[in-house]
Amino acid sequence: MTDESTAEAGRDFIRDIVAADLASGKHRSIVTRFPPEPNGYLHLGHAKSICLNFGIAEEFGGRCNLRFDDTNPAKEEQEYIDAIQRDVRWLGFDWGDGLHYASDYFEQLYAWAQHLIRAGKAYVDDQSQEEIRLARGTLTEPGTNSPFRDRPVDENLDLFARMRAGEFPNGARVLRARIDMASGNINLRDPVLYRILHASHPRTGAAWNIYPSYDFAHGQSDSIEHITHSICTLEFEDHRPLYDWFLDNLPVPSRPHQYEFARLNVTHTLLSKRVLTELVRGGHVSGWDDPRMPTLAGLRRRGVPAEALREFIKRIGVAKANSTVDIGMFEFAVRETLNRSAPRRMAVLRPLKVVIENYPEDESEELEAVNHPDDPSQGTRRIRFGRELYIEQDDFMEHPPKKFFRLSPGKEVRLRYAYFITCREVIKNAAGDVVELRCTYDPETKGGNAPDGRKVKATMHWVSAADAVPAEIRLYGHLFAAAQPDAANFASELNPQSLETLSGCMVEPALAGDHAEAAVQFERQGYFCRDRDSSSGHLVFNRTVGLRDTWAKVAAAES
Numbered sequence: 001m002t003d004e005s006t007a008e009a010g011r012d013f014i015r016d017i018v019a020a021d022l023a024s025g026k027h028r029s030i031v032t033r034f035p036p037e038p039n040g041y042l043h044l045g046h047a048k049s050i051c052l053n054f055g056i057a058e059e060f061g062g063r064c065n066l067r068f069d070d071t072n073p074a075k076e077e078q079e080y081i082d083a084i085q086r087d088v089r090w091l092g093f094d095w096g097d098g099l100h101y102a103s104d105y106f107e108q109l110y111a112w113a114q115h116l117i118r119a120g121k122a123y124v125d126d127q128s129q130e131e132i133r134l135a136r137g138t139l140t141e142p143g144t145n146s147p148f149r150d151r152p153v154d155e156n157l158d159l160f161a162r163m164r165a166g167e168f169p170n171g172a173r174v175l176r177a178r179i180d181m182a183s184g185n186i187n188l189r190d191p192v193l194y195r196i197l198h199a200s201h202p203r204t205g206a207a208w209n210i211y212p213s214y215d216f217a218h219g220q221s222d223s224i225e226h227i228t229h230s231i232c233t234l235e236f237e238d239h240r241p242l243y244d245w246f247l248d249n250l251p252v253p254s255r256p257h258q259y260e261f262a263r264l265n266v267t268h269t270l271l272s273k274r275v276l277t278e279l280v281r282g283g284h285v286s287g288w289d290d291p292r293m294p295t296l297a298g299l300r301r302r303g304v305p306a307e308a309l310r311e312f313i314k315r316i317g318v319a320k321a322n323s324t325v326d327i328g329m330f331e332f333a334v335r336e337t338l339n340r341s342a343p344r345r346m347a348v349l350r351p352l353k354v355v356i357e358n359y360p361e362d363e364s365e366e367l368e369a370v371n372h373p374d375d376p377s378q379g380t381r382r383i384r385f386g387r388e389l390y391i392e393q394d395d396f397m398e399h400p401p402k403k404f405f406r407l408s409p410g411k412e413v414r415l416r417y418a419y420f421i422t423c424r425e426v427i428k429n430a431a432g433d434v435v436e437l438r439c440t441y442d443p444e445t446k447g448g449n450a451p452d453g454r455k456v457k458a459t460m461h462w463v464s465a466a467d468a469v470p471a472e473i474r475l476y477g478h479l480f481a482a483a484q485p486d487a488a489n490f491a492s493e494l495n496p497q498s499l500e501t502l503s504g505c506m507v508e509p510a511l512a513g514d515h516a517e518a519a520v521q522f523e524r525q526g527y528f529c530r531d532r533d534s535s536s537g538h539l540v541f542n543r544t545v546g547l548r549d550t551w552a553k554v555a556a557a558e559s
Contacts, residue, residue, distance in 0.1 A: 030062030065098035303529030303544035
């Protein structure tokens with residue numbers, strides 16, 4: 001069974017483990033956690049972990065904590081803490097009273113570090129970071145013991161206390177576990193437990209001058225919270241022996257187990273937090289919520305529904321081996337979700353004026369348009385039709401090829417919800433550009449049907465010039481042109497066509513009256529949502545995804 005078919009059945013190898021642990025009585029209830037570091041915004045990869053951890057807790061009647069691993073104040077900010085909570089809630093999950101921080105446990109972690117020192121299993125090292133790195137060895141060569149590895153216990157306790165008191169500058173000393181410098185697993189070669197860092201912490205302020213490493217804080221925090229299944233991505237697989245070593249050598253209240261799954265990789269996308277941070281700081285994007293960013297904030301601003309993101313995560317499943325998902329699969333999930341719910345509207349992105357010469361001047365009429373062709377409950381709306389209209393420039397060709405069925409001189413087409421029209425004259429400016437079309441309409445074809453049964457091969461969207469509302473429309477493409485962008489040279493691989501901003505677009509007035517940011521479908525154009533940059537006199541819409549669905553063709557061919 002493939003990962004995808006397993007996911008569709010609601011099963012995967014981690015859920016199988018959880019179900020077996022409950023059935024065997026190993027655990028009476030399930031406790032998971034989502035443990036982000038508050039040093040940036042959440043992205044697509046985090047969404048997979050969120051859906052997995054919170055989803056398992058919901059499915060098996062357990063609970064999932066949200067715990068911030070806030071052990072590096074040099075990179076952490078309250079902005080990120082707030083954004084993470086907002087994104088988790090937007091995705092559809094809640095932690096109830098299970099909000100925790102690694103900093104809640106700083107005093108206990110310090111006491112456990114002292115416990116290791118007293119047991120002869122930790123020591124203060126005066127070597128520099130570079131000296132420690134060079135002495136660690138390689139994958140084929142063992143490391144070299146620190147000259148400070150055999151310091152007496154009392155001296156280590158004294159130095160560690162003075163490190164906490166702030167007596168030494170940054171980098172002067174570290175506390176290391178005393179494990180095995182010849183271990184085949186480099187993570188067990190006397191890893192750093194604490195480093196000196198004189199930096200204000202978002203929650204504890206200046207109370208601490210030393211901070212625990214992620215490896216030292218993580219497993220013990222899991223134990224304090226009685227986590228049963230500590231689920232993380234595959235890059236932490238080699239850290240699991242260290243995770244277990246701490247639990248084996250400390251008087252912890254519970255014994256969690258770490259499980260690893262494949263992280264999410266998507267084509268035309270980089271999910272490295274370092275890259276995303278540099279994209280923001282380097283001004284390559286407008287911010288963490290730039291709609292081109294794979295952050296949850298960026299996806300939300302672009303108009304991606306949380307339901308679509310959850311469905312995408314469900315479809316890709318939970319695997320044990322890393323792989324890359326085609327971005328088309330994500331766009332398919334978004335398009336499928338929006339197709340069910342988004343109301344329809346008409347918008348002309350590149351307007352071309354049309355004058356209906358045989359329509360009475362200074363007159364207009366209201367026509368009925370459906371809000372959703374497959375959902376009658378969404379009702380209808382009234383749209384105005386008059387002598388002057390706008391259509392898309394691309395819907396007209398003066399000298400069309402054989403299979404061009406839209407408007408051209410002498411050709412008849414249908415205007416959506418309105419009438420058949422025929423182009424009679426083309427007006428050009430001094431540069432030879434088409435600026436206006438003179439057409440006639442057939443008043444007997446109201447509603448878009450001819451009583452004599454004649455057919456046309458094209459139906460076009462339009463807006464009335466008399467009451468159309470101008471708008472700015474932003475068309476977004478992939479941030480990276482290459483399917484597999486290089487993280488080391490990400491700036492050189494940015495797609496110069498990732499954003500096209502169109503001004504002077506015309507939209508039907510219903511879009512001006514609706515101030516919500518919910519998605520709509522611009523007929524024949526794609527799915528859009530109103531951007532927060534909009535104001536009462538300036539409408540701005542972001543394209544969420546186009547109507548063209550290449551992934552559906554790929555999936556159909558594969559099946």
